Amino acid sequence: MSYVTVLVTELDGVLRITLNRPERRNAMTPEMQEELIAAMEEAAAGDCRVVVFAGAGEAFCAGLDLSALQVMNDESAVEHTADAERVARLFRTLHELPKPTIAVVHGAAIAGGTGLATMCDFTLAVPGVKFGYTEVRIGFVPALVSAFLTLQVGDKRARDLLLTGRIFTSEEALRLGLVSEVVEIGRLAARTLELAEMLKGNSPESMAATKRLLAAQNKAWLDAAIAQALAANAEARATHDFREGVAAFLEKRKPVWKV
Numbered sequence: 121m122s123y124v125t126v127l128v129t130e131l132d133g134v135l136r137i138t139l140n141r142p143e144r145r146n147a148m149t150p151e152m153q154e155e156l157i158a159a160m161e162e163a164a165a166g167d168c169r170v171v172v173f174a175g176a177g178e179a180f181c182a183g184l185d186l187s188a189l190q191v192m193n194d195e196s197a198v199e200h201t202a203d204a205e206r207v208a209r210l211f212r213t214l215h216e217l218p219k220p221t222i223a224v225v226h227g228a229a230i231a232g233g234t235g236l237a238t239m240c241d242f243t244l245a246v247p248g249v250k251f252g253y254t255e256v257r258i259g260f261v262p263a264l265v266s267a268f269l270t271l272q273v274g275d276k277r278a279r280d281l282l283l284t285g286r287i288f289t290s291e292e293a294l295r296l297g298l299v300s301e302v303v304e305i306g307r308l309a310a311r312t313l314e315l316a317e318m319l320k321g322n323s324p325e326s327m328a329a330t331k332r333l334l335a336a337q338n339k340a341w342l343d344a345a346i347a348q349a350l351a352a353n354a355e356a357r358a359t360h361d362f363r364e365g366v367a368a369f370l371e372k373r374k375p376v377w378k379v
Contacts, residue, residue, distance in 0.1 A: 121162065125152040127176070128159050134316050135159075135168035135219075142177025147185035148232050150203070153210050156236075160213045169324055170316045171217065173240060174224045181233025183254070189366055197354065204353040207232070208264050208346050214239050215268065215342075216335050218328040220319045224312050225249050225290070226305060235265040238272065238298040241331075244312060245290035246305045251298070252287040259365020259375065261356035267345035271338060273297055 127138040137159045139146035163171045175181055195203070214221065214236070223240035228250045237243055237251070253269070255262040262269075262282050270278045273296050281288070281296075293299040303311045319327070356362055360378045368375035 121158055123155050123159065125149065126155045126159055128162070130166075130168055133167070133169035133320055134172055135163045135166065135170070136172045136174065137163075139173075139175045139181055141185075142175075142179075144185055145179035145182035145228070146175040146177065146233070147182045149185045149188050150206060153206050157206075157210055157213050160217055164218055168219060169320045171219050171221045172224060172312060172316065173221065173236065175227060175229075175233075177227075179227035179233075180223075180225045180229040180237055180249075182228060183231030183233050186370065189370060192357070192362075192366055195357075197358070200357040201350070201354050204264065204350050208350060211235060211239060211264060211268060212346070216331075218331055219324075220327055220331075222312060222315060224308060225299075226308060230287075231255055231262075232265070235268065238293070239268055242300045242315060243293075243298065244301050244303050244308060244315070245293065245299045246308060247290060247302055249290040249293075250287050251290070251293050252285065253281050254285045254287070256283065256285040257365075258369045259356075259359070259361040259363070259377075261352050263349035263353040263356070264346065267342055267349055270345075271342070 125139070125141055127140040129136045129138075137156065139152065141147065141152065160171070192200075221240040221242070223237040223243045225237050225243060225245040226249070229237040230250065230252050231254050234251045234253055237245075253262050253265060266278060266282055269281065273281070277296060290299050290302050294302050301311070361375075364377065365375050
């Protein structure tokens with residue numbers, strides 16, 4: 121497949137998927153989401169042993185692109201549902217990918233970028249990287265990511281991160297269990313290679329079976345949570361706060377919430 125927004129390369133059994141919109145801090149568009157899904161499906165069907173996610177330029181992923189935000193207030197209910205289902209498919213594909221995954225985070229990973237980075241099996245981040253589930257700041261509901269986050273950190277910590285929308289660093293993410301290791305920038309490439317080589321030394325069938333087992337243990341709960349999240353997402357996009365939050369963000373002003 122030919123890709124436009126991501127760069128897919130393979131070397132010595134390691135498939136590297138690089139978010140490749142550095143001029144936009146690798147902000148996600150619907151096209152990028154579709155290409156990420158396609159790249160993961162290619163990895164699942166191929167001979168690679170490990171999948172690495174990275175971002176080109178200064179950031180890992182700055183969240184949703186402004187170009188996507190600009191059309192949201194004019195979308196129909198059907199289009200809103202299709203958007204949400206695509207994001208659900210992206211996260212579910214990553215969660216169930218049979219190959220081990222490593223996120224290499226050298227710059228900011230915000231909103232959907234936080235989800236993408238922290239849902240990988242291993243997340244390596246340099247010191248001071250900024251993460252955040254910032255959706256509530258602009259009238260969004262972090263519906264889809266909430267299910268996966270709750271599995272990772274538990275209900276109380278998920279509530280803190282999702283309701284405050286606060287920015288937190290790689291060091292706190294490590295304490296929360298969202299980041300596997302904090303690695304100095306000069307060691308990041310070498311540490312990624314070391315981890316990939318360790319994983320390549322394991323039985324690929326055993327690792328795939330282990331990942332299937334882990335996914336199956338939470339499948340019924342996750343199925344229900346994602347269905348609820350899709351409904352919540354669609355409902356939220358019809359609200360005043362959603363329309364006002366998007367407008368305020370685009371106009372670079374403080375939102376005026378309806379009381």
